[in-house]
Amino acid sequence: MDVDGGGMSTDINNININHPLHARSKAIHQFTQQTLPACKPVLTPAWVIGTFFLMGVVFIPVGLISLHASQSVNEIVDRYDIDCVPDTFKSNKIAYIKNASTPKSCHRYLKVDKPMKAPIYIYYQLDNFYQNHRRYVKSRSEDQLLHGLRYNKTSSCEPQAFENGLPIVPCGLVAWSLFNDTYSFSRGTKKLKVERKNIAWKSDRNHKFGTQVYPFNFQNGSFIGGGKLDKTIPLSEQEDLIVWMRTAAFPSFRKLYGRIEEDLEEGDIVVVRLMNNYNTYSFGGTKMLVLSTSSWLGGNNSFLGVAYIFVGSSSILIALIFLLLHVKNPRPYGDTTYLSGNRKDISS
């Protein structure tokens, strides 16, 4: 604390500071005279070394724990977009997917390498799909999703706002391009129960998608995009749609499909019967099915743990380098020989 005692300010400095009113006027005085008490951290070698060391000591364990958590997660990833095209259509996948009469069903066999504890989350992963494109992101109407046909200013939904002169509910490209591959799972002969509820955010279901809004005039045009919706179910219960409508940040993304609420044992073969409806062939995208358990940190992502360990160990290294430098070539604290006035003498 440095309080420059100005000659003229004595009257204020002498005031009894215990009195609250005076304490306030003292604070104001200190402020206007720029003598507010302040902490002035000075980075001494001890502080520097200590800080970096401490950072390392904290970061490495955090990193290890995170790494452990993500490695405890088991996941099975299966790319099926190529394999599920019949051999006859291999050369022309687009024709296959666009032709409504071609058989779309496909069987996949997934081997469980490690035991997976319920709940096992089912994701579909799309690559090279630009859900974050500006035209795509803009093409929706929050108000219509909540209020349905009562809301008619859906110009933002272009080019999927009207069909045959009638408004579309839900309008916009996002809804129109709804992902419509379906999966069912069985282990041996026994069907695995897939829970499709509760995959979307609760607030979305309750507040963003109307409970009285039903699909209307949806996918009725000449142009069929993605999946169709059951006209009898209100939007708030169409959780596939709700999940899909949360646009992904990057062109490669996963979205939750459902949960298997049974444990899978090591060596189990899970049979997936899927309907390969969705067209990723046109733009060279890929489709994957992902089964994954979850830890407190979410999915199998070791980046965080590795990064923590890396930065933690770098910190310790830096602390050591500073320590070495300090031991070899210490600069005494507050040493005046480093003042420019003195250095000038040395150099000249």
Place this chain on the structure above:
Amino acid sequence: MAKGGGTKAAKLIRSSLYTLANIRVKPSYKKSEARIEEISGYPRVILVNQPATLPDQDSSPPLFCTNYVSTTKYTLFNFLPIALFEQFNRVANFYFLVAAGLTFTDYAPFDWPSQVVPLALVVGFSLAKELYEDLQRHWQDMTANCQKAAVHSPSGDFEQKQWREVCVGDIVKVKKDEFFPADLLLLQSSYEDGISYVETMNLDGETNLKVKRALQDLNFSVPVDDDKATHFQDFRPTIRCENPNSNLYTFTGNLEYDGNIYPLDPAQLLLRDSKLRNTEYVYGVVVFTGNDTKVMQNTTQSPSKRSKIELQMDKIIYLLFGLLIFISIVSASGFAYFVRNLVPLWWYLIPEVPGEDFDINNFLISGLRHLVTALMLYGYLVPISLYVSIEAVKILQARFINNDLQLYDDVTGVPANARTSNLNEQLGQVDTILSDKTGTLTCNQMDFLKCSIAGCPYGKRLSEVELAAAKQINAQLESEAESADGSLTDTASLEAITITDDGNSNNNKKGAIKGFSFQDDRLQKGNWTKEPNADVILLFFRILAVCHTAIPEVSEKTGELTYEAESPDEGAFLVAAREFGFQFIKRTQNSVVVLERLSKDQEPVEKEYTILTLLDFTSKRKRMSVILRDETGQLLMFCKGADTIIFDRLASDGKMYLESTTKNLNDYGEAGLRTLALAYKKLSESEYSEWHEKFHNAKISSGSNREELMEDLSDVMERGLTLVGATAVEDKLQSGVPECIDRLALAGLKIWVLTGDKMETAINIGFSCSLLRQGMKQICIVVSAEMLAEAAKDVIKENILSQITTGLDSIKNKKEPHAAFALIIDGKTLTYALEDDMKFKFLNLAVNCASVICCRVSPKQKALVVRLVKEGTRRTTLGIGDGANDVGMIKEADIGIGISGVEGMQAVMASDFSIAQFRFLERLLIVHGHWCYKRISKMICYFFYKNITLALTLFYFEAETGFSGQMHYDDWYMLLYNVFLTSCPVLALGVLEKDICAEFCLQFPALYQQGPKNLFFDWYRIIGWLANGVYASFVIYLVNLRIFSPESFRKEGQTADMYVIGTAMFTSIIWVVNVQIFLVSHYLTRVQLHTIWGSIVVWYLIVYIYGMMPVQWSAGNIYHQLPEVLGPAYKFYLSTVFVTILCNMPYLIHISYQRCYNPEDHHILQEMKNMKKDVTDRKMWKREQVKATQETEIGLSARVDAKMRLMKGRTTRKYSSLAPNSS
């Protein structure tokens, strides 16, 4: 004022006092047609005493401007257009204006409020500030315009009118101590012969009174009644004169009245803003009004000043614009590439339908359209709130300057005032100070301090300079004595200590009588009669009491006698004479009455001296004499003048005291005193009458060489003098000036003095301010008057050039390491030296000299010198002055400082900062300047850093979206980022940050050099910060991308959508930039800590509250995001911590390394402060203070050093001469 004395004085015919300077030119007033035609070449025709509404119908009506003076920048009608134009002239503001306009189109990547609201705030704030400042100027103008003047009305009365209503041709009456409302032609004064005294301090800074005289032989009688002047009713002459111009010292024209033509010259012109002194009243005709007046013609448009940092900041903004355009082009080409090659395949966009954003059939147009979008999207690179934040910070900094109690003058009660706030940081970068003298360095008060009579020095009191120097010598000796080689300096220190003790004891009694600080018992209280040379002393006192042109005045209230003298020196002499017992009490037409008390117990006797002739003082003659007859009938001539002049004129038997007096005079000169030599001569009746006849003949002759003749005659008379003694008068410096100059010099600042005063006076002040000292080589560049009058311009310039070259050569070839040079140049020479072909040579010489003194410079020249320094050296200049004559300089300099409180307000009005005393400059520059410089530079760097950090994450993300212009942040984040979320800590930094406390700044003046050297805002540092921003944006983006995608980010298995990642990333940014500012600050007060943590907390609150608002309001993007989505996810917190640390690590390593192994001065000082070394180790502390200075050749310290070298040299010689003997 004293009416009795005044009216008595008024009866004198003043002109009889002057024989030389005010020679009356007999006008030839024969009416001749030829003459009129010749004269009617004057373009300006003024019909006196006739309302200007009655112009001659035949000739084109002369339209004169009104006397309304306006210095405002705007008028009511042009304020908005001009002020707005100025605002949008700033390239950044213009860009944001266009961007705001475009937000209403489909190009915009965000909603209109996010652009329009900040722009409106920023521009509105600046406009309000402009308006406020201009209103203040307007109010000041109004007070000037509404002053009252007595104007002659057709009815014959003098009516009180406001200044602005005064018209050309009006007859105006001005009373004593009033200012002239316009440029007037003097018609008549209260003195019968039309003499009047004018103080032109506001115009040229000269302090002595100027004598003006009315046209002779105009047939008036002096009006007796104060406010009735009926004789003016029929007085309707015509004045023809030159057009308005800026030259203060010229005026030509003629006055036609009653068929006679009278030529006019500058002696009749009373200039606006000068003041009537010593004269009861004058009548004058208004010749020039308002903007035509000389003083207004001399004013230069006040330039809008911008600090160097701001100019450099503009460059950074251009750099950022370059970056903006670059990434926009990258983005647009990327977009075009996508539209052409990839988007047609993306069926989910229905690309076949051309939208407002793209058309796959025309990728080029789509790319160009996207360029517009991108230019807006990355607009966050350019911080829109930067200007407004800087302005806000500067206003607060200015408040600190205004409120600083240590810049408050408790004598006059005037605080410092930062009148424009946009130059605060420039105060920390000043390189050259150009100072006025009178009123700035000195108080314009003379004190009789010492004298030398008959070669014997009297007066024990020390001048301020000696006192200050002695103190410092003492301090230095003490510290050196403490160090090893004490023995060598022992004798010297004893010497110095005795000096100081003497000085101190005197100091206490100081200040009893104004103008008299003399103290020596040998002369006071009548003791002088016991001195060996009592007769010479008597003569000395008589000369003081008789040889002058002052008039005594009795104050009505106190009955005290005061003297109205032309110069303060003369006043001081009369006061001194009075104190010695020779009181000048009365002046009649041709005599001076002195009340003489010859010894202590004697009653004073009235003695009357008949003045026969008075040869008055001119700057050319540098002497004045009176020839008088004393009561015994003895004819005497008393003479006083500059020592060199007097010494040349001594008779061979009058040089008895010459040697000792010269020695004393040298001492006085070194002590910074103004000296005059006094001499006398006895005359015989015949000698005088013979001379007088010649002189009288010369006086009444009308030949062209009359003046010359009279001067020659007076020269003949003033020879063969006998030296009596010399006086030493202290031109009182304002308090603390020598010390302040010393500290400023130690801080590495150069100080130039520009004064309107005489060269001798200027040199004296140079000595007393320690800008000059004995042993310094003075390079005087002067052209003699003869040469100026006769030689051709080329020859004169040649001469000056050779002087400059010689000066440069002598500097180059200097032998001694400590040799210092001083450049002294006078105004006339400067006129040539400032011409284009010579000015840089002159400047080169000037910057190589330790100190520069320019004397007799006009206001315009002051401004020109400042411009030369500013443009020639490209360093920051600071002009400081107090009078209207400094206005040009103050406006021209990078920073103009006005001294407030003494005379007039013009300087203060024109200044950027005003302070009450010169000494406050030290604190203003070294403390406030240093702080403000560091604050602003840190603040600007940080501002760029935080905006780059934000804007680049947008760019990276956009690249991931096929360059489509999508943002992953909510519009409101972007809006709040600059306006709210990160603005408070940086404002607190800009206002409160300080690296070193005020005390240390003052004790280690060398620290100031960080500013002029611009160590904290050089490109190295700026690029470093920009790079830091790029790095941080990279880390923030990549790490968040990898942590949140594509796997689920929380236990419940959900994956992150675009806005979740956006919010997580934005949280990281908020943390990173706030922790960064925490690391940047050295001085963390509660305010800063609260703003930093407050910003972070507020961010979470905003996300929370915004998310809780109904879907319709929040656009749904972040609906319930914090509590439901991000809040329960541990990854969210871990990523924030990790990114924050990783982003700030390089900076932390950098500052740690720098502090440990390459520390700067303020680092060490901070550490010393922390260790309380200033308290625990005083000795070391003092020693370091001495070292922490810049090398300088001026100031007290340099003088002390020189003296010490001299002393040491002497003692070493003594010792070495002793050594052989002892061995």
